[in-house]
Amino acid sequence: MFFSVQLIFMIFSIILMCIIFFTLFKFRKEPAVIYLLGLVICRIFYASSVILEKSSHLLQDKLIFRNIQQTSLLFIVPLFLLFVLELTGRNRVIKIQWKITLFSVFILFSLCTWFDSYLHIVFYTVELIDGQLITTRTIYSNIFNILCYSSIAVSIYLLFRYVWTIHIDLRKPGILVLLFASIPFVLEIIRFANPQWSTWIGTLSTLCGMTGTLMLLVILRYKFFSIIPVAKNVVFDTFQEGMLITNASQRVVDGNKKAIQFFSELGYSNFYGRHVSELLEQWPKWCSLTHSLQQGSVEIDTWLNSERKIYRVNVYPLSTLPNQRQGSVSLIVDITEQQGHLEKIAQLNKLKDQLFTIVSHDIRSPLAMQFQLIELLEEDLDSFDAEHLQIIVKLGEQIRHTLGMSNNLLEWFRSQREDVVLRPQLLELSDAVEECCQLLGISSEAKNLNISNSIPTGTYVYADREVVLLVVRNLLANAIKFTPVGGSIQINAQLSGKMIIVSVRDNGIGMAIEQVEQLFVASQIHSSVGTLGEGGAGLGLLVSKEFIQLSGESIWVESVLGQGSVFYFTLRGGAEI
Known part of the structure; x- marks a missing residue:
């Protein structure tokens, strides 16, 4: 009766191991699972041969099934070793020739087991006592078994270290799987130490299919064969x-x-x-x-x-x-390196500011002096002959152009600094525009242009005075440059809610749609030749845009090729807001 119940449990255990095999087969493409499948097959053969040994009565039959058990256990060793090496990422050091050599060693010892009746390398004695097969191993067999158990012990240690270093969510279930997997190993060590317990230890080892099922449930529950936990672990450590x-x-x-x-x-x-x-x-x-x-x-x-x-x-x-x-x-x-770069950039910016200040002073001061001298000469043009008159006019144009370009360049540089401070104030717009018209009067008179300041007296804006003068001066200079001789330019202002829209309109050569779209693009500075061959650096409009945006306002343009252009910009009107 006891044997029948024991047999039922062992058969049930084999069925569970078959279920484990077919479940793992779905994951056969995952790392190391192919070796795990080989382990399960060896355990199935081992458990089946234990049942068949208990069911047989003849010495020769029992010895055949015992040899099947020994062969199954022998192949478990290299399979488990390779499983651990691949799972822990150490398989790269194992070449295919070494794997073949490893399996060859166990195949050779397995053949020695099967032909031990002639070789007497594995067993000293083989006896049938009270229906149980009792064997005594040779010194060679004991040494080989000790090496096998040592290999498995080292593999379990490597597996334990691997499980301990993975993410904390997988650490506890991983150790639980390791404990379940160690049960057959512990039983085989006991069997090796006490050969007389071989029969009932083999029975217990067969029943380990149930612990294997628990292992499988834990593995599936925590997705050990999914790439996601492995990836999380790799990302965490790398x-x-x-x-x-x-x-x-x-x-x-x-x-x-x-x-x-x-x-x-x-x-x-x-x-x-x-x-x-x-x-x-x-x-x-x-x-x-x-x-x-x-x-x-x-x-x-x-x-x-x-x-x-x-x-x-x-x-x-x-x-x-x-x-x-x-x-x-x-x-x-x-962020040590990043902080070092920031400190170096700050030092370089400080040096750049100092150099630019020095250079701007050295350039702008002489130009301003030359501009004043040329104005004095222009006031007394009637006293010069035609040849000298032409020289003075050309010289005046060059000095004004150079001074305007340097002013724009310096103002653009100022707009790029983070510490730029605007000082808005209540400003009479008509007076500011009139000042710009007078400043550019000689340039407009040279082309016989009619500049009309149509902004009503008493129109006030709340803005930085220097910004307003800069923008109006640049837009007016731009209109003069691209308006032909005898043309007209009109400056107007219109109230729109709390804002005042200032416009500078000319009847010059205008622009194509493509030019308008690229006009305020900072990465593309465009410089076109004026109607009388006037040059420029193309910085005027860009500087105007920068300061208008710093003021929180907007600037835009409408233009038709051959019909002229209208530049608009907004200012806060009336009083301080």
Whole structure:
């Protein structure tokens, strides 16, 4: 009766192992699973031969089934070893020739087992006592078995280390699978140490199909054969930033390799289980964020290997339950190099500002002096003959052009600085426009242009005076440049809500649609020749746009090729807003 119940359980265990095999077969393309399938096949053969040995009565029959058991156990060793090496990523060091050699060794010893009746290498004696097969092993067999058990023990150790380094969510179930997998190994060691227990130990080992089913349930539950947990583990450890995970009790529960390296260089060779107040004592702000489980960012600096390092630490709360924070993760980003670059850029910008200030003074001052001298000469043109008159006119044009270009260049540079400050004030717009018209009077008279300032007296805007003069001067100079001799230019202003729209209209050569679209693009500076061959750097409109945008206003243009252009820009009107 007892044997029948035992037989039923063993057959049921084999059925479970077959189910395990067909379930694992679905994952055969995953890393290492092919070796795991071989292990399950060996266990099925082993369990079946144990049942057949118990059911047979003749010595020769029992010996055949015992040899099947030994062969199955022998092949479990290389399969398990290769499974572990591939799972832990060490299979790259194992060449195909070495794998063939490894299997050849076990095939050879298996053949020795089958032909032991002639060779007497494996067993000293083989006896049938009370229906049980009792064997005594030779010294060669014992040494080989010890090597096999040692190989499996090392493989289990490697597997344990691998499981311990994976993500914490998979660590506990991974150790549970390892414990289940170790049961047959422990039973075989007991069997090896006490050969007289061979029969009932073999029965217990057969029943391990049930523990194998539990292993399978854990494996499927946590998706051990999915690439996602492996990928998460790889990303976690290969992340270039340090990651420190703490629980609600403020103790460190996990960290990647970068975090381990960071704290080991600070003198903490093992930070697992340490309280954050001890670990982060020198950075109270970081410690406070992890203690309060609040999201935040803090910059820290420390000395590592006699080198000052600067890090940005981003702290994020962790929560798996609604409205219940269960820990935090700190992302440690090394910004030392970035900070060094920023400091160098700041130094270079400061040097650039100083150089530009010096150069601008050295260039603009002589040009301004020349401009004043040429104006004095132009006031007394009647006293010069025709030849000298032409020279003075050309010289005046060149000086005005050069001075205007240098002013635009310097103003553009000023607009690019972060510390540029505008000083808006209540400004009479008509007077400001009239000042620009007078400044460019000689240029317009040279082309016999009619410039009309149609802005009513008493029109006030709230704007920076220098910005208004700069923009009007540039737009007016642009209109003069592209308006033919005898043309007209009109400057007007129209109230629109709280804004005043200023327009500069000319009846010049106009622009094509493509030119209009590219006119205010900072990356493409366009310079066209005027109606009398006037040149330019193309910076006037760009500088005007920059300062209008700094003022919070807008600028745009309407133009038809051959009919002229109208430039518009807005200013805040009336009084201070």
